[in-house]
Amino acid sequence: RMHDTLALRGRIVTFRDNPFVTDPIAALHHEEDGLLIIRDGRIERVGAYADTLPHLPDGTQVAHYPGCLISAGFVDTHVHYPQLPMIAAYGEQLLEWLERYTFPTESRFRDPAYAHDIARRFLAELLRCGTTTAAVFCTVHPQSVEAFFTESERLNTLMIAGKVLMDRNAPPDLRDTAQGGYDDSLALMERWHGRGRQMYAVTPRFAPTSSEEQLELAGALLARDDSVFMQTHLAENVDEVAWVRELFPARRSYLDVYAHAGLVRPRAILGHAIHVDEPDLATCHDSGCTLAHCPTSNLFLGSGSFRLFDAMDPRRPVRVGLGTDIGAGTSLSQLQSLNEAYKIAQATGHRLHPAQAFWLATAGGARALHLDHRIGTIAPGMEADLCILDPAATPLQALRAQSCDSISDLLFSLMMLGDDRSIRATYVAGRLVHERA
Ligand code: GUN
Ligand code: ZN
Structure with a gap:
């Protein structure tokens, strides 16, 4: 009140x-x-x-x-609310995990009643874990976004979310089209971005599931409004990286696929960024985009080790936030993310100080989202x-x-x-x- x-x-x-x-x-x-x-x-x-x-x-x-x-409150810079029911799915790495567990679960969000139920449970879980702001993937269905923002508005939580764009390499019932995805995103953006504490993120799932045309149209959406976010996945898994090289042979790197479409800019949040090189990190620094470190997910799927201290090198610092990445992540608690972040740092020859850790989960996360004047x-x-x-x-x-x-x-x-x-x-x-x- x-x-x-x-x-x-x-x-x-x-x-x-x-x-x-x-x-x-x-x-x-x-x-x-x-x-x-x-x-x-x-x-x-x-x-x-x-x-x-x-x-x-x-x-x-x-x-x-x-x-x-x-x-x-904690800030979670990368998480999928529709994957809450399939957290802890056994036995696969990224691409098989998506096919076998993720896509079937996301298909259920065609039903608005189911979407509202999971959105309500997800937000309750976040608050139980002390997380008050998150950047959230919905599904390809506009009604999954409507459900999420409706529940978030009811709680008055500051949330960033968007409709997943996916026009190829996915089951037919989870595919949109380049133009249809643009139109649906624009309508949701106009309805929800800046309404109360809700903010919109243009959300191409990742390069393999979007045509070049869809990525270009995502760039066109972003060009309309600097304050809108972009979220996607980048270089999480070696098989995924090889696939992107086949799909986009003209691009220097995975990051360059997104940069070419105008997606790499301030308020762009790229999840994982494990298999990136120094020119990529220099591009991240120059463009002002954000990388989301997802420790529990990267360990769970065996994706590899994010090089946090390379990314944050004070000579060309890249903005980094912390993501739980549920359902590939194994806990919605950012304390658990920090537990695993500490061990990943240890295993890669670095020491994550508790002050650095809690900064990443609060003030650093807010800064990574350009929200540090409001929260964190x-x-x-x-x-x-x-x-x-x-x-x-x-x-x-x-x-x-x-x-x-x-x-x-x-x-x-x-x-x-x-x-x-x-x-x-x-x-x-x-x-x-x-x-x-
Ligand atoms: N890459 C593309 N989609 C996904 C997803 O849902 N989860 C994770 N961890 N990686 C992805
Ligand atoms: Zn993810």
Whole structure:
């Protein structure tokens, strides 16, 4: 409700800087006993409890979370809501996995009632995991987009979503046409982009399932409006990369297929980007596009290791966000994504500091989506999308938390041991939308 004021008390954790560029500890801002005042869905004031209390309007409710951390809500930069029912499908790598499990599941979204049901469950799961913003693939059916945005609007969550474009190399009932996909996307874009907190993403599934004409028309849609997003998949799997080379022999690389069609630009989110080379990363830097690191998915499908620290090289940094990529991903919890991101870094000779990790899941994700002026940090004027993290959600975690003597240690134990149970509560635009039982 508007004109509502509420306040949260707890240990506040947020970022004042980019921990991939400056000292990670210095980039992290931490208020041991903090108070946060929210008015009309935005953060009005934040600081030490003792300093901020005098500014609290008389009669304001204070939700106190002793022992918990108050963080910006998590940002998931790559996820498929229609794949929620087929999470954890056994035994295949990407191309066979799509044929055998993904396409049959996505066929069901022709039915609007089914789409609404799964959209509602998906958004509830996201909020249970502390994720308040996501870039979401729907299916080829316009009604799957309508269902998703309707449910998101009801929750007032800030979501990016779009209709999958797919006019070849897919089952007939999941194919659109270049012109039909353009027309349906344009109608959805005009209906939903910028309506409340909803935003549209032009969504060609990936190069193998779109004709050159469809990719060109996706570029034409984007050329109409700089504020519209683009999302797709890039160089996830070696067989996929070989197939794209056959389908587009004139292009220097997989990325170049998209660049040629005008799809590589700010607010373009490319999932995976595992099998890319240095010229590709230079193109990403120059164009201002975003790569989505999807750790649990890349391990689950055996796709390979995303080179996070190469991508984020301060000499030519590329924007990177974190994606769960459900249903190829195995958890909607960004804490679980960070767990696997840490191990991938270890296996590739790098060390992902907990401050860097939590930045990727919050402020960095918001920046990767060009939304850092609205979400991702806790500061006056920001939209109050928050999650309350409990570092002692289980007996083992409570034991581990006892021997954490710094905020970095505590964040690290949360990202290695935490999941949905770690989310004590979630707020969307200042409204409590999830509270752990
Ligand atoms: N590439 C094309 N479609 C998909 C998808 O649905 N999931 C993943 N992980 N990769 C894809
Ligand atoms: Zn994906």
